[in-house]
Amino acid sequence: MSFLLECPRCGSRPVDEFAYFGEVTRRPKGSASLRELTEYVYFRDNVAGVQREWWQHRTGCGEWFLAERDTRTNEVLAIHLPQPERAQAGGAE
Amino acid sequence: MRLPPQPRERIDRSQRILFTFDGKVVGGYAGDTIGSALFAHGQRIFSRSFKYHRPRGLLCCSGHCPNCLMTVDGVPNVRVCVEPIRDGAVVEPQNVWGSLERDVLSITDKIGGPFTPVGFYYRTMIRPRRLWPVYEKVLRNLAGLGRLRKDGAGHTRYDVEHRRARVLVVGGGEAGRAAALAAAALGPDVVLVDETADLVGHELEGVEVLAPARALGIWEGGLVPVVAGSVLHRFRAERIVVAAGALDQPLVFPGNDLVGVMLPGGVRRLVRDFAIAPGSRAVVIAAGEEDLEIAGELREVGVAVPEVVDLTSTPARRIEAHGRKGRVAAVSVDGRKVDCDLVVASAGRQPAYSLLAQAGARVEYDESRGIFVPTNLPAGVEAVGSVTGEDCVTVDPVRTTKGAGGDKCFVCVCEDVTTKDIARAIDEGFDSIELAKRYTTVTMGPCQGKLCQLASIRLYAQATGVGEAAVGTTTARPPWAPVELGVLAGRHFEPARRTSVHFRHEEAGARMMWAGPWKRPYAYGERPEDEVRAVHDSLGVIDVSTLGKILVEGPEAADLLERLYPNRFGDLRPGRIRYGVLTSDAGRIMDDGTVARLADDLYYVTTTSTGADSVTAWFEWWNAVWGYDAEIVNVTGALAALNLAGPRAREALGRLVDDPDVVSAESFRYLDAKALVVAGVPCLALRIGFVGELGYELHFPSPAGEHVWDRLVAEGARPFGLEPQRVLRLEKGHIIVGQDTDSESNLLSAGMQWLPKMDKDDFVGKLALEHFAERPERERLVGFRMEEDVLPVEGAQIVVEGRPAGRVTSARRSEAVGGVIGLAWLPPDRAEEGTRFEVRVDRRLVGARVAHGPFYDPAGERMRA
Amino acid sequence: MSVTLDFLSPSRCDPDVLVSPLARALAGIDPALVEDLSAQGKVEIRGDADRVEPAEGEELIRLTPRRAFLLTSDPLAAVERLRAAGVRAYDVTGGYAGFAVRGERLMRRLTDLDLERLPAAGPLFLRVPAIVLRDDGDRFRIYVAQELGHDVVLAVLDALDGLQALETAASSEGGA
């Protein structure tokens, strides 16, 4: 892997400066059945296509962000900063 | 012997340069290569072949074939035909037993021997199995491509240079130079890479020339690694122009590897660049005008050319070379024998498409011209010149496969693969080119298929009758040119994290060991148990600067920690400390440490020594999801930390602070966090007891590390290392995350049922813990004592009623407890206090009993003192 | 009892008791080659970095809108000033080793950061996170975690060695 990834702060940088933190998952709220828990903890879609995933510009500015990447070509279609849960809740009020 | 000065010669006849070859002194001129100087000196045999040890001479003279590989200054496999000459170089032939002229092993060529059949190593050497080590040793000596020096002498510094280019041109021929100049006219940052030394010293306006240098491949994002000497230039190029040119293709006929059979390009270089006549009587067999012109060029410099064969106009002809002592002496063309000492033979020129193919281009067969051409170039990559197929044409390179003299026809000179080998592989059912490659190793040698790909495809097409397009090419993989592993590895750089007290440990004679990314003292002397005793009886000090240290500050700091940890931290009072364990949402134990509340909105978190970075990232990531108003600041490196422990700790610390009362038992209690000034240095002092005695962990600015250490040692604290600390913590039954726990361990099985606060709305790991609580426990972490004084290894098997039932995670001999103690995972029904089980130690089963609670000072009076 | 963050600041100690993390690696090395800047004050700033006005002689390096790095000769005063203005500031002077070197060629052997677009944060030798600044001309300043400083500087010295060997070879060629 040698592709370039866009950091929302630093621009295009070699992918080895980044830490990959996997697909975006949906965390059950409140309590979860064993099935829901297992789905969330262990199962991943692993799509051959566009996937939303977490990245951190680890050896750079340190920012955490989300990327939409085509897993077949490593093309990154979009990046954005996360919209934190609490900011969302605040916005809804 | 040199020709009179040639118009374009590269040598400087006023500058003699001397080097040694096989122990003898050889001279050449500045501008020579080692190969050209040797040739001018009369050397004709340059190497012995891979399997048959046949003599080989210069073939391509442009760094593409295996024929001139030698060891230069201890570096094996140097292509001397392109290696610039230098004063004092030590050049030695390789893959030779005896001398180049009389190689003992050339007997394998005559009688066959183990190497003759194709695929020999897949078949011949497998039985009897026990002899394989012997075979292997012999094979290594017989076959092979030079040797490495085992003494490590000749160490080279390999470096990487990170470069950017707007336009990177690979190939410095006419087309490449034109492309570079055109690009330079439009803007800056144009770099031209050429594998020959031809362009050294030439000015190309606005273009940086990197030569001799080889581009290894083209990767995503315009990454092109280029090797120049011992430096790897990692180019990031916006546009890449490949002008790799075309490659002369050898003809296949009996005796086609004899010394004196050369490719037109090589002949031309010898004459034009180095003013050397490659022979005295030459026969030219070629296709296409350009290659046939070589006849005229040779005549011009006085070489007789009695015969010129144009393969384009006269298709089928029988060709066979006849040799004497490995050198060509005559060639017969359709039965007519012509004496000669040079055969210029070529099937034409094939585009050098590999870089493009490997970058993602398709390669298609052009029937009319007999060549493979690259198409569908990836974005950002262009091709110019002969690599596109321009001016390229080849005739069938396979002329004759059986001669009257019975000599071998080589398809691949690197791996000594003959037409017979290919025919045999097809017979055996290896009927695709990819299979043939792996079975016969054709195209897998040092030339990487440059000189044998086309011929082997043609042979396959003929033998299987399917046509070249259907046979296809083998996959092109980087590196496209051979490269030293050292260049790829780069500088040996494995930086250790060193605490600010590091050199004090070294000065005190500590045995340093890797502990994750850190270097830490194992122990200061041969007897770690003495260090343990010092802590129990008097006073010790250990450098714990490696602990992760994280500040969490903000109005919602408490909320963030409440949600990250199973523990409760909202009710922790400022100035107090609590042990904390981090779990994942799968419920597994990830890290542990202490959390001190410094103020309402400020916490100080410590992690394990390996956990600093990952816990920081973990906190930050969760907070990117949640968005609490709290900063997470990793101050691990900013602070040194020393743990002063032992019954005398209070008294010693008291002498280093202004007012000893601030450390009195009443004002500085167990699990208090306090600001102190120790020996003039502002400290955060944490009263905790990881090693089981009265102790203070002092956290203070790193640059003062040596100073505070020196003062504590001067107060009589004996330095202790990691090993004594492991004994001490085990005596207390304190776990080490990652050693005593693994990816299956959760808080319940690790015996920390008291820790998670299940009434909290949410915390990371809560969902899983709820389910664990409902499920029957599978195993439990407990302490044990051995019945005998034997020490099980970590990971030792536990046996109950003859069956494996668990494992030991830690075990140490403890003087204070009097015996061997440890921690182990056991089935829950075996975890009762006093239950007996057996541990496998050196093939023997030794009895042990479960022992709950700390082994040493169970009530914790000493650390609370 | 609350505890303040005084324990972060080396400037609260007698300067004589402080030792640079690069002291041993750079002993006997000409500062013109590699200059030790570790003692310089460094303040990490969190929150709205736009609200920070660097004072005279201070340098502000913005890493993200919420994270910045302030280089200052007086970190105590800087932290106090910033905190008073409601900015979260941390004296991380002891956390970073700093050094200055000269030459683009050397820098290209240390980092693949774009030297035309500094200051920036990125890796050295492709692995070690660093903050890299460029001064007028070809002087560069580099800050890395202090615990890695010793080994990083040894590698920088080795890279310098390699370049000097090249240069001497080139000049002797030119002279002949």
Ligand code: FES
């Ligand atoms: S003769 Fe040197 S590589 Fe072909």
Ligand SMILES: [Zn+2]
């Ligand atoms: Zn970034």
